[in-house]
Amino acid sequence: MPTEQPKLDLSTFLLSSIHDMKNSLSMMASYLEDALAQTPTEAGEQANNTLARQKTAQALYEAQRVNNHLIQLLALYKIDQSFYPFDPTEQSLADLAREALARAMPLAESKGIQLDCECPENLFGWFDYDLVFGVIVQALLNAMNYTCNKVFLKAAPCEAGVLIQIEDDGPGYPEFLLDQGNALQRGICFETGSTGLGLYFADVVANLHQAGGRTGRIVLTNGGKPGDDQPVGRHLSGGCLSLFLP
């Protein structure tokens, strides 16, 4: 095709490589999920079978984690460069919760974590499905990393919008995360090895959602101390990420 070839810069390679890696990881995740679905779980299964399931689930978790990060990086890049097709539509929160929990379930099962959920079937909210889905899945995976054995997902109507919360019964968020109100300034924490990407992404996504003079936001809290932004009661004692969408 006689198109004028623009000079390739590094970001072009980065983008196309991310796409390529994402495709591979999607395939890998699908294979692993398939493998898990096909391994029998009946009582009396052999010990090595259980071990195989656990390892497979762990591999699936790692694949999903990297995949999520790549999706977040791509979305952030597009938002930054003003070509993310932000598209809020009216969506079922129950569908969102179902699909997010399904993503987290194989890992929860293998780690023996109890996943619970509370969400009315007839609750609808306005949001960009893919972005919010990414935030919820990431929050669930994080919670499973820090929890003792319970993770709770809740969606409920709140004043002029919806509130989605992900709670765990682990030690809670470290103080420095709670102190800094704005996730955009949290940056990289070299002590914990956290890049802060997940929270940054959640914050950017929340901020994109605006209606009636209100802007979406995330709030981190610990230990069943509901703040002003939490009309919904707490269920678990650990960390809690609240996402408010107007």
Added chain:
Amino acid sequence: MNLLTIPPPNLSRNSILIIEDFEGMRVILRDILTRASATRIVMAANAGSAISQLEKHPFDIILCDLHLGQGKTGQDILEEARHRALLPPHAVWLMVSAEKAAEMVTGTVESRPDDYLIKPITETMLFSRLTRQLEKKRALAPIEVALREHEYLKALRLVEAQLDDNNPHAWDLKRMKAELALLSGENELARTIYQEALNLRNLPWARLGLAKLHFNEGHYADASRELKQITDGNRAYLEAHDLLAYTLEKLGDPDAAQEVIQRALATSPRAPLRQLHLGEVALHRGELGTALTAFQNSIELARNTPLKSSQAYLALAQVQLTLNQTDAALNTLSRLATDMHGDSTAQLLAEAMQIPVRLHRGEKDLALSLAQNLATGLKIDAQHLPTEAVFNLAAPLLALGETSTAAALLGSLISNHHEHPEFLQRAQSIYTHAGLEHEGRTLVESAARAATDIMNRGVKLSREGKLGEAIKLTREARAKMPNNARLLLNHAFLLIAWMERHGRDTALNTEARNCIELARKLKPQDKRAGELLTRLELIGNDFELPA
């Protein structure tokens, strides 16, 4: 433990097409579907085999990857399938992609997939989307049928009926209602819905709808203001960029128009119509190099798709001629003949447009013999030739002394556009340049007068109650000037009046509808098109007008 589980859909009775270039992914999707008891699964690895499968069988569910390697995208296949009515009304089209793409969220009810899935696809995700969409499409099928029959009012009525009972897809339906209102000329109804949506939140589709209303009503400054609100923040909304470019042209700012098109092309370059538009604007601005590349791109991208047309080839040949690249121009014309081999008008144009090239090369004898050989064909087909081609051909024909062919072409052009002073002026100036000012004046005046006369005679006959005679007159006139918007609307008006008196007639109904649709394309600001569509649809129907 409450995990909101829903039972998997039962797909045992559904026929399913998987369009995916990657074998591994095809197998994964098939295996998931098999777990929902699906047995009738067909797989296609590329666009060509997908289209031939869609031609053979009315699938209930289509899972289609957006990016299929080289060539056509999933979006191209969807649009072709909808355009050619290859899908049953209840069909669910799920677009699968590695990331959210602009194509998925813009466009009209005709070009949007029912839903899109971002990889990796999990069983729960696929099942919950399928369940929801199958249920939704079952409810929407009667609306889809009405849409295909172009019964927009009926479709509007059906949408309203579904909106009454607390529908979970309320805003999908309202968006559809607004689009239907636009199609049936119910501008105020559409405006109300778009305003309601915008009061709720800043929704790009609602703002775009509002801008379309302004554009159709000729309020270009208002359209431009709304569109800039969409495009300034984000270059992913391609349709808004395209409309903004047309709006800026109307506002007399081709520089800004070109900038906007190029911005949209930077996001999505594989769009033949956008490339064509860039070529036209660049040509208008005298930026020949840009125009040349854009027309070439448009031709390459549209080849083997339903979007291909003579327009890009003719424009490219004209630019090449202006740049003195006569070999290239001849080459372009011969490619036009090859690529559009089923189209007789394209064949005629591929030969005829060699005349200016040959003349430019000093091959006067060759030009003359071409002109003489093609004279009859050109005269017969005159009313179907694109205006730019006629203008580019007329001067060389006059220079060769082929005055009767030139007069037939320009006369036909003028009667098709008798209310377009700019065209009359261009025709006159071609004659003046050829030293035939007087002949030009006579031709332009008589052709314009002939068109007006027919209109007046038609109106007179219909006032006298001689509808049959009036219809005969306008029908004959339409054959001679098929692109005259006023005539088309007059003819449709007469056909409708006849049917209102004598009852609905399928052939007349189609004839009237075709006239109105074409007139609307030629003259979108004319409100009569919408009014006539409404009257046409009400013939023999007992549903009420939407409030």
